[in-house]
Amino acid sequence: MTGGQIAGSPDDVLSLCRALYDANGMLGLDASGEAELLRQVQLAETAAAFDPADQEAMASALRAIRYQLVEVADGPISAFMADDAARIIGDGIGRLFS
Structure with missing residues (x-):
């Protein structure tokens, strides 16, 4: 994978974006972290x-989303969302589940 390519499809990205919108309040982010995550989701x-x-x-925004989910979020579903982002990116960084 090059820096500008991802393993997943645009549909995978859109599905993750919808899930992140629906996960509002379950990711364990403060207001500024949530605002940054939503900005990256929109991108x-x-x-x-x-x-x-x-x-x-897509690759740039997904990497920023993954960072937020792995390093900042501590909600009950943040690990699952981070794993999905890592799967779509395809570089294996941040994969928690196989």
Whole structure:
């Protein structure tokens, strides 16, 4: 995988974005962390919606999302969301479940 490519499809990215919107309050983020996460989710969603999808922008936003979920979030589902982001990115960093 190069820096601008991801293993998952744009549909995978959009699915993760929807799940993150639905997870509001269950990720264990403070207001500023939640605002930053939602900003990155919007960027990922926009990049995935292009035809063709903007691989580099999706990769960048997903890496920022993964960072927030692994390093900042401590809610009951944050590990599952981080694992999904890592699976979509495809580099294995942050994978907790196989």
